[in-house]
Amino acid sequence: MHKPRKEMIxxxxxxxxAAARHAFGTIGYAEASMDDFTASAGLTRGALYHHFGDKKGxxxxxxxxxxxxxxxxxxxxxxxxxTRWQHFVDECTTYIEMALEPEIQRIMFRDGxxxxxxxxxxPNANACIASMAGHLTTLQEEGVVVSxxxxxxxxxxxxxxxxxxxxxxxNSNDPEATxxxxxxxxxxxxxxxxxxPGPQPN
Amino acid sequence: MHKPRKEMIxxxxxxxxAAARHAFGTIGYAEASMDDFTASAGLTRGALYHHFGDKKGxxxxxxxxxxxxxxxxxxxxxxxxxTRWQHFVDECTTYIEMALEPEIQRIMFRDGxxxxxxxxxxPNANACIASMAGHLTTLQEEGVVVSxxxxxxxxxxxxxxxxxxxxxxxNSNDPEATxxxxxxxxxxxxxxxxxxPGPQPN
DNA sequence: ACAATTACATACGGAGCGTATGATTGTTAA
DNA sequence: TTAACAATCATACGCTCCGTATGTAATTGT
Numbered sequence: 001m002h003k004p005r006k007e008m009i010x011x012x013x014x015x016x017x018a019a020a021r022h023a024f025g026t027i028g029y030a031e032a033s034m035d036d037f038t039a040s041a042g043l044t045r046g047a048l049y050h051h052f053g054d055k056k057g058x059x060x061x062x063x064x065x066x067x068x069x070x071x072x073x074x075x076x077x078x079x080x081x082x083t084r085w086q087h088f089v090d091e092c093t094t095y096i097e098m099a100l101e102p103e104i105q106r107i108m109f110r111d112g113x114x115x116x117x118x119x120x121x122x123p124n125a126n127a128c129i130a131s132m133a134g135h136l137t138t139l140q141e142e143g144v145v146v147s148x149x150x151x152x153x154x155x156x157x158x159x160x161x162x163x164x165x166x167x168x169x170x171n172s173n174d175p176e177a178t179x180x181x182x183x184x185x186x187x188x189x190x191x192x193x194x195x196x197p198g199p200q201p202n
Numbered sequence: 203m204h205k206p207r208k209e210m211i212x213x214x215x216x217x218x219x220a221a222a223r224h225a226f227g228t229i230g231y232a233e234a235s236m237d238d239f240t241a242s243a244g245l246t247r248g249a250l251y252h253h254f255g256d257k258k259g260x261x262x263x264x265x266x267x268x269x270x271x272x273x274x275x276x277x278x279x280x281x282x283x284x285t286r287w288q289h290f291v292d293e294c295t296t297y298i299e300m301a302l303e304p305e306i307q308r309i310m311f312r313d314g315x316x317x318x319x320x321x322x323x324x325p326n327a328n329a330c331i332a333s334m335a336g337h338l339t340t341l342q343e344e345g346v347v348v349s350x351x352x353x354x355x356x357x358x359x360x361x362x363x364x365x366x367x368x369x370x371x372x373n374s375n376d377p378e379a380t381x382x383x384x385x386x387x388x389x390x391x392x393x394x395x396x397x398x399p400g401p402q403p404n
Numbered sequence: 405a406c407a408a409t410t411a412c413a414t415a416c417g418g419a420g421c422g423t424a425t426g427a428t429t430g431t432t433a434a
Numbered sequence: 435t436t437a438a439c440a441a442t443c444a445t446a447c448g449c450t451c452c453g454t455a456t457g458t459a460a461t462t463g464t
Contacts, residue, residue: 005461009411030232030316033451046413049453114232114316118373149390150383153370157387160366161359168358171320181352185359188351192394207430211442235420248443251422 013051013061015041021062025103029059029111056115063112064124070098070108071127078131085144088135089190092158093183095128099166109163120156129155136193145193154193161189215253215263217243223264227305231261231313258317265314266326272300272310273329280333287346290337291392294360295385297330301368311365322358331357338395347395356395363391 019041023032034045034055052058077094081087098104113119120126129152136151165182172178221243225234236247236257254260279296283289300306315321322328331354338353367384374380 005410012411035451044413045452047411050411054453110316114312118369120370121373146390149387153380153383154387154390156366156370157363157384157391160362160364161391162362164358164362167320168322168355171323178355181355182359185351185356188348188356189359189363189391189394192391192396194394196398207441210430214443237420246444247421248445250443252441252443256422 012041012043012047016043016048016051016058017061017065020058021065021103021107024059024062024107024111026106028106029055029115059107059112059115060123062107063116063122066104066108067122067125067127070095070104071131073098074128074131078135084135084139084142085194088132088139089187091132091135092162092186092190095132095159096162096165096169096183096186099163100170102170105166105170109167129159132158143195146195149193158190161186214243214245214249218245218250218253218260219263219267222260223267223305223309226261226264226309226313228308230308231257231317261309261314261317262325264309265318265324268306268310269324269327269329272297272306273333275300276330276333280337286337286341286344287396290334290341291389293334293337294364294388294392297334297361298364298367298371298385298388301365302372304372307368307372311369331361334360345397348397351395360392363388 016038019037020032023037023040034048038045038048048055048058052061074091074094077090078087081090099109108119108125112122116122120129132155133151136145136154139145140147140149140151165186168182169175169179218240221239222234225239225242236250240247240250250257250260254263276293276296279292280289283292301311310321310327314324318324322331334357335353338347338356341347342349342351342353367388370384371377371381
């Protein structure tokens with residue numbers, strides 16, 4: 001009895017997820033050979049099929065893990081901010097910053113949707129959207145944001161714009177300059193949500 | 203001499219593109235067997251590799267064709283509109299409507315980016331974006347839209363939001379109702395581009 | 405302690421892809 | 435006109451990858 005059973009199982013699951021995450025994030029889902037990255041974890045496809053059913057199931061597990069990390073990072077930034085509106089804007093820009101990382105971009109915004117379909121339908125990967133939608137709701141109640149629009153819908157649209165924003169920065173040969181252009185355009189779009197006659201925060 | 207040579211070649215190219223387009227648009231790129239859909243066109247993979255190099259090359263050709271059609275449809279709607287701003291808004295909503303079609307959604311917004319990478323880098327598939335960016339530029343010169351933002355960047359962000367909008371409508375079980383919610387939220391975002399103190403068109 | 409279940413590896417068959425080669429047809433120049 | 439040439443497309447082969455079926459060792463329940 002060297003180790004408790006449950007720990008070994010959790011360990012192999014974690015090793016598989018980590019190996020798959022690295023492979024998916026670098027060479028991509030389609031090019032990632034199950035034989036290869038299971039071997040890099042010291043295992044075989046047998047373990048993979050046992051724990052995750054198939055390649056898609058493993059991708060779902062990887063996505064759930066990344067989504068949890070992203071939500072944690074967003075909530076972390078969410079801790080303190082001058083105004084609620086600024087808080088919301090920071091949340092969005094943080095989302096863009098996270099989307100700049102190649103692993104997140106590849107898995108969450110490219111291969112993920114292609115393999116698993118509409119991210120809105122994913123079971124365990126909507127924490128960030130939920131958070132944004134919640135803040136939008138309170139902003140509406142406070143009269144900062146125009147009423148009459150569905151918070152989750154708006155969050156999804158913003159999310160789509162964020163994804164494009166991150167792609168544009170990431171693929172630029174002058175990321176510093178384009179980052180400024182992208183962020184200003186993005187914030188400009190966000191201001192469309194603000195109530196008109198009211199004074200602008202800041 | 204039954205037919206001129208060049209016509210036969212163009213015909214086989216067209217048949218391959220049509221067959222691939224149907225397969226990619228229904229079962230998706232990854233699930234589409236080259237043997238199957240070339241056979242459905244009365245050909246083999248030999249013709250495919252000769253004309254397009256590989257499966258990716260054929261996808262590029264399919265995308266170029268669809269992009270041309272989309273640009274044509276956008277320009278068609280662009281013909282007459284009350285104001286330039288309304289014209290721009292119509293252009294965007296037309297884009298959403300096109301993105302509602304399963305074939306376009308699957309090929310242009312899901313499998314395409316996953317296989318070929320960032321759409322902004324595609325060689326022959328940016329006609330719609332270019333059109334939108336052009337209109338944004340003139341709107342800026344006329345003082346309708348705020349200055350200081352890059353037109354193409356803004357177009358890309360709007361494009362990303364449009365894609366999400368279409369997905370949300372398409373996957374809804376009540377497309378009629380969600381369509382209203384999505385379009386209102388989308389237009390609200392667009393109004394962020396308008397100059398504040400000026401009178402709103404309409 | 406012994407049956408039953410779990411966790412994982414191994415083995416097998418099939419499908420899909422890319423390349424190399426071959427055959428047929430149209431084009432071109434002498 | 436015809437012979438060499440090039441282009442178009444089909445066929446054949448080997449490879450990699452995936453999914454399932456099966457095997458085995460270890461662990462749990464009783």
